[in-house]
Amino acid sequence: MMINCLRIKQHRLMLLAVLVLSICVGVGGFKQKQIQALDAPDKSTSQTQKIASTAWQYGSFPVENFQSYTSPFGYRLSPIDGKKQFHNGLDMAAPLGSYVRSWWTGKVVEVSDNTPCGTAVIVESGSWRHAYCHLDGHVEVAAKGRYMIDRSGGIQIWQGQEVPVGMRIGRVGMTGRTTGPHLHWTLKFNGSYVDPALVLKEMFKQQAMLKPDPLG
Numbered sequence: 001m002m003i004n005c006l007r008i009k010q011h012r013l014m015l016l017a018v019l020v021l022s023i024c025v026g027v028g029g030f031k032q033k034q035i036q037a038l039d040a041p042d043k044s045t046s047q048t049q050k051i052a053s054t055a056w057q058y059g060s061f062p063v064e065n066f067q068s069y070t071s072p073f074g075y076r077l078s079p080i081d082g083k084k085q086f087h088n089g090l091d092m093a094a095p096l097g098s099y100v101r102s103w104w105t106g107k108v109v110e111v112s113d114n115t116p117c118g119t120a121v122i123v124e125s126g127s128w129r130h131a132y133c134h135l136d137g138h139v140e141v142a143a144k145g146r147y148m149i150d151r152s153g154g155i156q157i158w159q160g161q162e163v164p165v166g167m168r169i170g171r172v173g174m175t176g177r178t179t180g181p182h183l184h185w186t187l188k189f190n191g192s193y194v195d196p197a198l199v200l201k202e203m204f205k206q207q208a209m210l211k212p213d214p215l216g
């Protein structure tokens with residue numbers, strides 16, 4: 001009886017160990033997949049092809065309460081002075097105070113304020129950089145470093161901190177050069193600007209494919 005009981009216990013422990021191990025391997029594999037997805041190192045294909053062949057399904061839409069895309073990436077006439085200029089990001093209108101979320105897991109490489117981009121947070125994920133402009137709040141400096149603080153939104157983001165995908169990293173504000181509340185979102189791959197709409201389209205397509213078939 002005693003021996004049987006011990007055997008069962010040992011068996012259970014083994015099962016538990018296997019379970020823990022498989023969870024660890026699973027999580028590790030997932031992380032690696034994300035990094036591979038982001039690096040997209042094949043330079044022989046065009047940017048559009050490269051984006052289409054990358055796994056974007058793990059990305060987060062960068063703003064809550066989204067209303068509309070108010071200005072696309074590319075050349076346009078400036079809404080402020082009417083001159084032709086290059087718009088390096090995508091404008092996404094949302095009510096003042098709407099939370100902004102990190103599009104991807106990464107590290108905050110810069111927080112800044114008092115520039116045309118207003119109060120901003122820049123996150124680096126592999127070869128990609130994603131920047132969020134016109135946020136509410138401002139930058140403060142402490143002995144530990146620089147941080148962006150938006151007290152009424154309950155947001156404090158340190159330069160150098162890691163942020164998981166989907167984390168709230170700010171709120172839509174009116175700081176910098178802006179005519180209305182929106183998120184100006186830019187994406188850079190290896191230092192060159194990429195149209196964020198291309199990535200979002202691909203992200204939506206891949207996320208839709210992941211959803212279970214409602215009729216099946």
Ligand SMILES: [Zn+2]
Nearest residue numbers: 089090091184
């Ligand atoms: Zn903009």
